[in-house]
Amino acid sequence: MFEIIIYFFATVVLAIWLMLPAYIANSMAVVFGGGIPMDLGMKLPDGKRVLGEGKTLRGLVGGTACGIAAGLLQIFIIPTFSIQYLPTIIQYVPTITAIITLSFGALLGDIVKSFFKRRIGFVRGAELPLIDQLDFVAGAWVLTYIFDPVWFTRYFISSPWIIVTVLVLTPILHRLTNIFGYNIKLKKEPW
Ligand code: CTP
Ligand code: MG
DSSP: HHHHHHOOOOOOOOHHHHHHHHHHHHHHHHOOOOSBBBBTTOBBSSSSBOOOOHHOOOHHHHHHHHHHHHHHHHHGGGOOOOOTTOOOHHHHHHHHHHHHHHHHHHHHHHHHHHHHHTTTTOOTTOOTHHHHOOOOHHHHHHHHHHOOOOHHHIIITOHHHHHHHHHHHHHHHHHHHHHHHHHTTSSSSSO
16 A cells, blocks of 8 residues: 555656646746737737737747756756655656757647637637646647657656646646636736
């Protein structure tokens, strides 16, 4: 029983650790966001904005930079990691490519989501349950799989439990950080 609990926590910690650049990129986009929207206010023939006011260059650049910085910090921290029951974490060696694709891919996924959200008539900020919370995970995974398939296969595809944990945990973490962001008046909606 004790070992199952340890294994469970190790999986959760590793999942967060693996996804950290994407998590940081996604949340920091909110902090740095603002200014001119990336679609420059343009609309498509359907009369709706291409992306909407919520997708800005500042958010994209600031978020990506913070995600990459977090990843570099992870590489730096790794050698000092030695938690007795978590051998998997010590084996985690992030690549520069993965750090970049996790960060940039997260925000790319979010942008692609907004594009389709506008097409189906959802205004900026309207809630699309689960999709709003997993868009950036999908973007991070797809881009990482394309550019660093070896790394992605090693840490995600070959350990399905990590994938399941990320899919279950992310909406929960997302919700909690957004409620926090809403309370400190960083975000307009608590989702
Ligand atoms: N943000 C940004 N640039 C990005 C992503 C996010 O500036 N590339 C900022 C915006 O201020 C945005 C906030 O982060 O309002 C929250 O992001 P998100 O929930 O993804 O956008 P929404 O405003 O909800 O818009 P959408 O309906 O398109 O998801
Ligand atoms: Mg939103």
